[in-house]
Amino acid sequence: MRRFFERYDLVDVIMWLIAATIIIAAVLGSVKTIQSGKYSAATWVDLGLSGLTQGSIYALIALGYTMVYGVLRMINFAHSEVFMGGAFIGYFAATGLSTSGFMNENPVLGLIIVFLVAALTSVVIAVMLERVAYRPLRWAPRLVPLITAIGASLFLQYMFRGLFGSQIRSYPPMPRLEGAIELPGGAEMEYVQLLVIVAAALMMLVLYLFVQRTRAGRALRAVSEDKEVAALMGIDVDATIVRTFVIGGAFAGMAGVLYALIYRQITFFMGFIPGIKAFTAAVLGGIGNIPGAMLGGLTLGVTESVGTILFLDGYGVPAPYQLKDGIAFIVLVLILILRPSGILGERLAKTKA
Amino acid sequence: MTTKQASPWGTALRQGITAGAIAVLLALMGMVETFNEKDIIEGVLSLGLLLVVAILVVFGSVTAGAQADARVAVRLAASALTGATTELFLIGLVILGQQVNLRPIFPNASPQLWELLQFGLTQPQSYFAMLGFGAIGGLLGAGLTLLSRRFRGPVIVGVIAVVMIGLLEDLIGITIASNPIFATSPLVETFNEFFLAQGIESGLSKRGAVVVFLVASVLAYSWPLLRSRARSRTQAMPPRRRHGLALAIYGVFVAVLLLLPNVLGPYLTDVSNSVMIFTLMALGLNIVVGFAGLLDLGYVAFFAIGAYSMGILTTTAVGDSSGQIVWGPGFSFWGALPFAVFFSLMAGVLLGIPVLRMRGDYLAIVTLGFGEIVRILALSDALKPFTGGSQGIVEPGLPTLGQVTASLNSQELYYYLLLACVGLVIFIAIRLRDSRQGRSWMAVREDEDVAQAMGVQLVSAKLLAFASGAAMAGLAGAVFASKVGSIYPHSFDLLKSINVLAIVIVGGMGSIPGVILGSLALFGLPELLREFSEYRYFVFGAVLVAMMLTRPEGLLPSAKRKQELHETLAPDGEPPPEIVAAPGGAGSA
Numbered sequence: 018m019r020r021f022f023e024r025y026d027l028v029d030v031i032m033w034l035i036a037a038t039i040i041i042a043a044v045l046g047s048v049k050t051i052q053s054g055k056y057s058a059a060t061w062v063d064l065g066l067s068g069l070t071q072g073s074i075y076a077l078i079a080l081g082y083t084m085v086y087g088v089l090r091m092i093n094f095a096h097s098e099v100f101m102g103g104a105f106i107g108y109f110a111a112t113g114l115s116t117s118g119f120m121n122e123n124p125v126l127g128l129i130i131v132f133l134v135a136a137l138t139s140v141v142i143a144v145m146l147e148r149v150a151y152r153p154l155r156w157a158p159r160l161v162p163l164i165t166a167i168g169a170s171l172f173l174q175y176m177f178r179g180l181f182g183s184q185i186r187s188y189p190p191m192p193r194l195e196g197a198i199e200l201p202g203g204a205e206m207e208y209v210q211l212l213v214i215v216a217a218a219l220m221m222l223v224l225y226l227f228v229q230r231t232r233a234g235r236a237l238r239a240v241s242e243d244k245e246v247a248a249l250m251g252i253d254v255d256a257t258i259v260r261t262f263v264i265g266g267a268f269a270g271m272a273g274v275l276y277a278l279i280y281r282q283i284t285f286f287m288g289f290i291p292g293i294k295a296f297t298a299a300v301l302g303g304i305g306n307i308p309g310a311m312l313g314g315l316t317l318g319v320t321e322s323v324g325t326i327l328f329l330d331g332y333g334v335p336a337p338y339q340l341k342d343g344i345a346f347i348v349l350v351l352i353l354i355l356r357p358s359g360i361l362g363e364r365l366a367k368t369k370a
Numbered sequence: 371m372t373t374k375q376a377s378p379w380g381t382a383l384r385q386g387i388t389a390g391a392i393a394v395l396l397a398l399m400g401m402v403e404t405f406n407e408k409d410i411i412e413g414v415l416s417l418g419l420l421l422v423v424a425i426l427v428v429f430g431s432v433t434a435g436a437q438a439d440a441r442v443a444v445r446l447a448a449s450a451l452t453g454a455t456t457e458l459f460l461i462g463l464v465i466l467g468q469q470v471n472l473r474p475i476f477p478n479a480s481p482q483l484w485e486l487l488q489f490g491l492t493q494p495q496s497y498f499a500m501l502g503f504g505a506i507g508g509l510l511g512a513g514l515t516l517l518s519r520r521f522r523g524p525v526i527v528g529v530i531a532v533v534m535i536g537l538l539e540d541l542i543g544i545t546i547a548s549n550p551i552f553a554t555s556p557l558v559e560t561f562n563e564f565f566l567a568q569g570i571e572s573g574l575s576k577r578g579a580v581v582v583f584l585v586a587s588v589l590a591y592s593w594p595l596l597r598s599r600a601r602s603r604t605q606a607m608p609p610r611r612r613h614g615l616a617l618a619i620y621g622v623f624v625a626v627l628l629l630l631p632n633v634l635g636p637y638l639t640d641v642s643n644s645v646m647i648f649t650l651m652a653l654g655l656n657i658v659v660g661f662a663g664l665l666d667l668g669y670v671a672f673f674a675i676g677a678y679s680m681g682i683l684t685t686t687a688v689g690d691s692s693g694q695i696v697w698g699p700g701f702s703f704w705g706a707l708p709f710a711v712f713f714s715l716m717a718g719v720l721l722g723i724p725v726l727r728m729r730g731d732y733l734a735i736v737t738l739g740f741g742e743i744v745r746i747l748a749l750s751d752a753l754k755p756f757t758g759g760s761q762g763i764v765e766p767g768l769p770t771l772g773q774v775t776a777s778l779n780s781q782e783l784y785y786y787l788l789l790a791c792v793g794l795v796i797f798i799a800i801r802l803r804d805s806r807q808g809r810s811w812m813a814v815r816e817d818e819d820v821a822q823a824m825g826v827q828l829v830s831a832k833l834l835a836f837a838s839g840a841a842m843a844g845l846a847g848a849v850f851a852s853k854v855g856s857i858y859p860h861s862f863d864l865l866k867s868i869n870v871l872a873i874v875i876v877g878g879m880g881s882i883p884g885v886i887l888g889s890l891a892l893f894g895l896p897e898l899l900r901e902f903s904e905y906r907y908f909v910f911g912a913v914l915v916a917m918m919l920t921r922p923e924g925l926l927p928s929a930k931r932k933q934e935l936h937e938t939l940a941p942d943g944e945p946p947p948e949i950v951a952a953p954g955g956a957g958s959a
Contacts (some may be wrong), residue, residue, distance in 0.1 A: 026827055031723050038734060085791040092731040109475060112463060150915055158935060160665060161922050163734060164875055167667075168914025175908035179399030289864070293742075296735055329752075336751040346739030350544045350724055 023204025032354045039351060043324070049331025056326065057284020062204035064323045070185045070210040070279060073217030077272035078295035079310035080224065081143075081265030087241035087305040088261050089155070094166035095146055096269060097292020098173035103140045103270025104287065105177055105279045107135030110187055111274075115189035132271050139270025142173065143262040153254075174188070178285040185284050188277045213275045220268060221311050228307055237261060241297075241305060291344060294321075297349040312360055321345050378437045382448040385436075386455025388430035393422060394463050397487065399702030400478030401905055406486055409899070410536035411871050416573075420488065420533065420941055421508050423461075426453045430511025446512050453508025457500045460487050487635045509865035512599040521526055524590040531586035539566055541898060545635050555933035588844030623645035626905020627789060630783045639781040643853060647672040647846050652873040653795050654842025655881070659871070660931070661808060663815030665734045667867055668741025671721075672714045672840040674748065674845025674862035678757060679710035681857040692831045696755040697762060703767035707848055708775055715837045724835035726829060741867055749859040784853045791849060795842050799882055803837065811835055812880075865907065869893065872910050878924025880931040887926050 050056070066218060078100050085093040101128040111131045114120040120127040150169045154162045162232025197205040228234035240257045248254050276291060277283050298317045325344050329337035352359065395404060406418030415423075430449035437445045464484045466472070472479035488496035489503070514522055535542070543566050552558045565578035574582060631639045651673055658666045661893040683706035688698040701709075721740050725733050734921055748757045757763065768780075769787050778786070802808050810831050813821035822828050851857050869892065877888025892913075896906045917924065 028723065028726050035724060063411065086731075092735065150919075153919055157918075157922065159731075160663065161918050163665060163731060163936070164871075165918040167868065168911045168918065170911070171917060172911025173904070175911060176395070179401070179478075179905065179908055180395075180476055285931050293735070293738065297739075300732070300735075319528050325763055329726070334752045335754075339750045340746060340752065343743045345741050346736075350736060353728060353736060354724055357727070357732075 036351055036354050039347060043328045045329040046331040049087065050162050050329075053331060057203070059203035062200065062202065064326065065319060066204070066206055066210055068319035068322030069315060070213045070318070071322060072298075072315040073214050074272050074276050074279075075276070075295045075298045075318050076312075077217055077220065077268045078291060078301040079314045080221070080307065081269045082296050083299040083302070083304055083307060083310040084237075084241075084261045086299070088237070088244070089151065089162075089259050091151070091159070091162045092166065092296065093146075093151075093215045094292075095150075095170040095173055096143075097288035097295075098142045098170050098177075098267065099139045099146070099224055099266050099283065099288075100269040100273045100276075100292060100295075101283075101288030102173065102177065102273070103139035103266075104273030104283050105181065105285075106138035106273040107131050107270070108277065108283055110134040111191075112189055118252065120189070121192055124191065126189065132274055135274045136267040136270040139273065140263050140266040143269070144259060144264030146173075146338070147259060147262045153256075157312070174285050181285070185282050185283060187281065191278065203363075205302035208350050209278050211340065213279065216271070216275060220271065222240065224264065224268070225307065233260060234259075246324050254275025294342075294345050297345050300349060301352050301359055303361040306361050308360065309359055309361035316360070317345060317348060320348055333348075371904075378440055378448040379434075379451065380442050381436050382433045382451040385429045385433045386452040386458075389425050389452065390459025393425050394459050394488040396421060396425075397463060397483060398472075398478055399905070399908070403478065403480070404902060404904070408537065409567065410533055411579040412567035412573045412575050414576060414579075415536075417537070417603050422446050423510075424454055426504055426507025427511040427514065429453075429456065430508030431515045432511075433508070434512035434515040442516065445515070446509055448744075449508040449512035450505040450510070453504035453506070454513070454686055455504070456508075457504030461497050461500055463486060482898045486831040500614075504752060520591070524587040528583040528587035532574065532579050532583050536579065537820070538898060539574060540572050541638070544564070545633075545638055548635050549633065551632070557653060580589065593638075600660055606847065613625050614873075625736050628770035628786075631785050636779065636781045638663045641894065643781065643784045643788055644897060645783075645894040646792050647850050647853070647890055648870065648884055648893040649792055650788070650795055650846035650849075651843050651870045652877070652885045652889050653792075653799050654839040654846070655870050656839075656874050656880065656882070656885045657799060657811075658835050658839035659804065659874055660878075660885075661803060661815065662811040664832065664835060665737075666836075666839070667734050667738035667871065668721075668744075669737070669839070669843060669870055670743040670864070670867040671741040672717055672843035673847040673866070674744050674859075675717045675840075676710045676714045676844030677857050677861070678748065678763070678847075679713045679844070680706050680848040680851040681763035681766045682756065684852075685708055685763050685809065687763070687765045689821060695758050701767065703769040703852055705772075708769060711844045712846035715841040717844075718836040718838075718840025719833055721840075722833045725910070726832055733874050738864070738867075741862075741864060745859055745862050748862070757859075758857075760859060762856055763851075764856045766855065766857065768852060769849075784849070788849060791845055795845070798838075803880075803882070807831070807834060812930065868907075868910070872914055876913060876924055878931070881924065881926050881928040884924050884926035884928070888924070888930035891925075 078096065081099065082093060083092070085096070111120070111127075114127045146169055150165050151162055154165055191209075194208050197207040198211070200206055228237060236247070236252045236257050237260065239250065239252055240254055242276075244254055247257075268309075270336045276287075292367065294317060296312065298313035299310045300313070301317055302311065302313025321341055321344055325337050325341045328344070331342060334340070402418045404418070406416045406423050408417040409415070410417055410420055432452050433452040434445040434449045437448055440448075464487050467479050467484050487500070489499055491499055495502055514525070517525065543562065546552050546558055546562065563577060565581070567573045567575055586690075604615065607615070615834050630642070634642065651669065654672075655666065655669050658664050658669070680703075682695065682698055683701045684703060685695065685698050686700060687694045688696070688700065690696065692823055721737065725736050729738060746754055748759055751759055753759070769783065810826040811819065813824060814828065814831050818828065821831075829905045854861075873888035874885055875888075877882025877886070894911065896903065922935045
């Protein structure tokens with residue numbers, strides 16, 4: 018017995034037991050659900066599509082978390098408010114364009130303007146955040162910037178509430194985005210979903226090329242590798258950090274509009290849940306790793322959407338969709354137990370996580 | 371890096387622009403207008419006006435303070451420029467607001483706000499008045515920096531005293547008037563007439579404000595002298611008498627606490643009860659965050675588990691109909707209390723195990739997730755038969771104790787119960803802090819790897835921190851459930867965790883007096899100022915950020931924590947050498 022404990026840490030054993038229990042429960046649940054035959058293939062496709070859509074948005078937000086983590090080694094808790102801010106100001110742009118009739122005449126241009134307004138807002142918020150709250154604390158003990166980020170998140174949420182009121186606002190209907198495509202087998206894909214998936218894929222492709230192929234992208238990678246050495250190599254670290262916040266902010270702002278196009282409704286509190294999910298996605302993919310954030314977002318979106326029904330319905334749990342958010346957190350705990358470096362995070366595991 | 375001395379006017383303009391942006395933000399958020407309804411000094415100073423004045427004074431003093439080498443006239447003029455620039459922003463806002471209807475976007479941009487910002491004057495004069503007002507506000511700020519240190523402190527204390535008493539005037543008035551001991555005394559009537567605003571007005575009377583200001587300033591001025599004199603006198607005493615004196619002071623303190631409900635009346639006693647529940651939670655979180663340095667954002671989960679345990683074990687609403695839960699043994703309050711604490715403690719261990727290997731950021735987010743999972747589960751239909759879903763649990767047990775409690779009303783009953791709990795928990799916290807375990811927590815807080823190398827058992831240290839913190843939250847939750855009389859999932863949202871965290875951080879991480887001060891300032895005060903609850907979390911957020919930027923150790927720090935937080939905080943923003951030497955060292959988990 019004693020030898021066993023010497024070889025395997027008791028904590029490890031318990032953690033593996035917890036993980037194994039959760040996984041076995043999930044597999045058993047899936048088998049039961051599928052055996053019950055309650056859901057048709059089309060339903061699963063629908064669920065998968067909505068998971069992909071949701072996951073694309075998570076991925077876009079997760080990029081902001083992951084890039085900031087890469088350069089500053091901190092969770093930017095207020096990133097969810099950067100996302101919310103974009104959706105909020107985007108709403109005013111969308112409503113303005115809708116009521117003036119511009120949106121009906123030039124739907125594509127109108128939508129692009131809304132995206133740009135949202136992205137610009139989020140960039141401004143993100144850069145201000147870096148300047149006011151994070152830059153002075155770059156060398157402080159780790160707990161300090163973390164608490165600052167929580168404070169900033171609270172501040173921004175309630176600032177928006179104070180400025181624009183606490184009521185739920187609804188995005189105006191967008192021309193050309195109503196309706197759905199019929200897929201073979203009875204499943205449907207809404208135009209909005211198509212837009213979200215395509216837009217997210219395009220944006221991530223652009224980001225990937227930027228990071229891999231440009232000088233600024235190389236600087237960014239160097240800074241996330243090692244700030245001091247990067248500075249010695251003549252890279253302007255401050256400028257690179259600001260650039261990171263700009264990119265993360267722009268992506269979050271556009272994700273905010275995409276989110277609002279799907280769910281239609283925005284409130285000052287809307288950033289919280291997507292923000293946490295996106296962080297989970299970033300950890301899932303391997304924090305600090307850009308392709309990882311994309312992969313993590315999609316995986317989490319699909320797991321959440323399909324998995325909630327798949328894992329739980331077989332047990333006869335009433336209203337399993339209520340537990341959707343819980344599933345995401347359990348995935349997070351599982352990943353941190355089984356593979357703290359995330360799906361793609363091997364190289365980073367030791368130094369960064 | 372050479373720091374270039376900026377010209378005074380450039381600094382003044384920059385500060386003015388920042389202040390102006392803040393003033394416009396607060397005005398558009400409706401803070402100025404809402405705060406204006408509350409008078410601090412009858413007919414002279416409202417809270418809304420005070421808000422604007424405070425911005426002017428603070429930024430005016432920053433401008434003047436940044437020009438320490440300049441001549442006095444330059445400093446004064448620069449501060450006046452800052453103030454005037456600030457008001458220029460407000461003038462711009464007023465002009466814009468009168469041309470364009472901003473209300474579809476900013477619901478608070480009302481004509482009343484413009485009128486208020488213009489001091490009720492008409493167009494051209496009002497702009498001059500606003501500029502002059504701004505300049506005077508800036509000058510006041512500069513004046514503060516010109517005062518010598520000895521006078522500045524007392525003046526600030528005097529102003530704070532006037533503001534606090536003015537804010538709470540109506541409560542003081544009502545409490546005195548409704549108290550059976552005081553209400554009949556003629557002395558009280560003259561006191562009321564002298565100090566407090568009469569009729570529907572709120573705030574202090576003018577002479578009341580002057581008296582409060584003078585008394586508070588004089589006290590603050592002579593405080594260092596009094597303290598040193600008292601200290602030298604006690605040091606001259608023989609140890610035995612000193613001990614006796616300390617005991618006597620404690621005795622008086624306890625007696626005051628015991629008699630307090632008779633003075634406070636039912637409403638304020640109830641508020642103190644809520645404050646004490648938060649103090650209990652904060653003391654527990656202080657062990658986790660303050661002592662052991664583990665940031666827990668899902669702390670409310672343990673509070674919820676304590677509350678639900680109490681609810682399920684004691685409720686009498688058991689059965690199959692709606693509003694009832696299917697199972698409940700119907701224990702008494704006292705029978706269920708140990709179980710509630712025990713279940714929370716076990717939940718603390720259970721959460722502790724998976725997060726043992728995580729640090730800082732990961733820990734924060736996983737605990738946050740845990741808190742949300744508990745709330746989601748409590749709210750879900752899946753567990754509805756046991757937790758009542760969104761309808762919650764009603765009729766939890768009451769802490770009756772035969773003859774002793776029969777003579778007390780319910781607020782007093784919970785007051786004494788909570789007072790006993792807080793006393794017990796403070797005792798436990800102090801003993802834990804000074805124990806071997808406490809020292810190993812602090813070692814873990816400073817550096818996990820070094821602590822482990824020195825022989826600290828990380829696993830047991832962390833689990834014990836989580837468990838004892840959770841047990842205290844469970845105790846708070848159990849009493850909370852009984853006190854409120856119903857348990858709903860919505861009482862256990864993230865904001866509660868954040869509120870408790872803010873208490874611990876603002877009070878001073880790791881400092882027990884700090885935690886008590888924190889819960890009075892960040893829970894007691896907002897409870898008393900319910901009419902401004904809309905801005906509660908906005909202010910919290912701002913306070914958290916400001917605190918971390920300027921004074922990360924909190925208001926009443928523990929000496930050790932203060933030292934730690936300043937060790938790695940280089941004053942000029944340059945990395946201290948030890949961090950440069952080991953860049954990845956602090957960041958591995």
